[in-house]
Amino acid sequence: MILVDREDAVAVVTVDRQDALNALDVATLTELRDRLRELAADDEVRVVILTGAGEKAFVAGADIKYMSGLDVDEAKAWGALGHEAGRLLETMPAPTIAAVNGFALGGGCELALACDIRYAATNAKLGQPEVNLGIIPGWGGTQRLARVCGLGVAKELIFTGRVVDAEEALRIGLVNAVHDPVLEKARETAALLASKSPIALRLMKELANRALGGDHAANLEAEGDTFGELFSSEDAREGLTAFVEKREPVFRGR
Numbered sequence: 001m002i003l004v005d006r007e008d009a010v011a012v013v014t015v016d017r018q019d020a021l022n023a024l025d026v027a028t029l030t031e032l033r034d035r036l037r038e039l040a041a042d043d044e045v046r047v048v049i050l051t052g053a054g055e056k057a058f059v060a061g062a063d064i065k066y067m068s069g070l071d072v073d074e075a076k077a078w079g080a081l082g083h084e085a086g087r088l089l090e091t092m093p094a095p096t097i098a099a100v101n102g103f104a105l106g107g108g109c110e111l112a113l114a115c116d117i118r119y120a121a122t123n124a125k126l127g128q129p130e131v132n133l134g135i136i137p138g139w140g141g142t143q144r145l146a147r148v149c150g151l152g153v154a155k156e157l158i159f160t161g162r163v164v165d166a167e168e169a170l171r172i173g174l175v176n177a178v179h180d181p182v183l184e185k186a187r188e189t190a191a192l193l194a195s196k197s198p199i200a201l202r203l204m205k206e207l208a209n210r211a212l213g214g215d216h217a218a219n220l221e222a223e224g225d226t227f228g229e230l231f232s233s234e235d236a237r238e239g240l241t242a243f244v245e246k247r248e249p250v251f252r253g254r
């Protein structure tokens, strides 16, 4: 089951399948994809937090019992569904924050990697143990782990399947901070981001997503164009004027 809790402009999405450490079966992953689609299309949503129910797990991966019966075509469809959920987290206009409250393994680590920001509880354990099952990461892990931690670290982790604790995750850049309770830290950042201009955040996210791929010169040109275009927004006028007038800006998303 996927729970979506809306508090003002912040949506907290909780994966709740605690008898399997929040591992994702078809029903749960489909529901997650559907909820993320709705949140991506909702202008009122300024920040999305992803977490797991209970104390033990964020998401312990794709459901291994389900995967043990898949043929090639079914496995491809399963990979595509996970990619779709990850792409929504990565590309939706609102910033996305993973609050990793325990095991984030395989597909769980991959969903966290698709978020813009990751925070971990001190009991968090992250990794890509697929190699131990004779398979490979299939929801973005071969690509996004390298983008977040660098290729050398990523290869070691995906080749060995080694799981890292919160302290090491912080050291290798896999998470941005370690904090208990982790949801409190995520909510604090979410409130901060919700006070900023959603237009500026959306455009920064789009541009930053291009930073590690494509043509550098073209990406810089896109940044230059976007920077200029943004000066037609009320939020840019408000932010610049508020500084000059020595007051706090109020951003309205226009």
Ligand code: CAA
Binding pocket: 019, 020, 021, 023, 060, 061, 062, 063, 064, 065, 082, 103, 105, 106, 107, 108, 110, 129, 130, 133, 136, 137, 138, 139, 141
């Ligand atoms: N799929 C299905 N069920 C899972 C699961 C998973 N990924 N992870 C945990 N569970 C289930 C267990 O089978 C167990 O259920 P039963 O009581 O019915 O047997 C229940 O959750 C509790 O788990 P454990 O008893 O194993 O709990 P533990 O505290 O002893 O161990 C753990 C915790 C180390 C996380 C262990 O459960 C584990 O290794 N899980 C598998 C982690 C994994 O390999 N994830 C990657 C999956 S592959 C993938 O995700 C592919 C991809 O890229 C898309």
